Amino acid sequence: MSREWGLPTWNKPSAACLSSRVAYGLAITNEQLGQIEQAEKMVKQFCSGQIRVRHHDNLARIEVSQADIPVLATPENARQINGALKN
Numbered sequence: 476m477s478r479e480w481g482l483p484t485w486n487k488p489s490a491a492c493l494s495s496r497v498a499y500g501l502a503i504t505n506e507q508l509g510q511i512e513q514a515e516k517m518v519k520q521f522c523s524g525q526i527r528v529r530h531h532d533n534l535a536r537i538e539v540s541q542a543d544i545p546v547l548a549t550p551e552n553a554r555q556i557n558g559a560l561k562n
Contacts, residue, residue, distance in 0.1 A: 488524075488525045489525075491527075493508045493511050493512060494508065496511045496527060496528060496529050496530055497511075497529075497530045498529065498530060498531045498532065501530070501531075501532060507530050510530065511528055511530050514528040514535055514537075514559075514560050515527070515528050517556065517559045517560070518537055518539070518547070518556060521543070521546050521547055521552055521556070522539050522540070522543040522546065522547065523543070524539060524540035524542065524543055525539070525540065526538070526539055527539075528560075535560045537556075
């Protein structure tokens with residue numbers, strides 16, 4: 476419908492709310508939302524597509540396109556991302 480209406484964002488990827496990245500059943504806090512935002516900015520340095528970092532209390536799950544996985548999985552990039560997310 477966006478395309479039919481001539482909206483300039485018709486072909487942009489969805490942009491779900493940060494709170495949707497918190498695991499079901501966990502209380503959503505400002506601290507968690509800040510952590511998610513920082514984590515996604517960090518991972519975005521390595522990827523060109525859509526990125527989601529899911530917050531599972533003491534675990535972060537990174538979701539990227541299949542094409543971006545080899546870039547994230549290089550030992551140096553994985554080490555850098557892991558260190559940043561642990562902080």
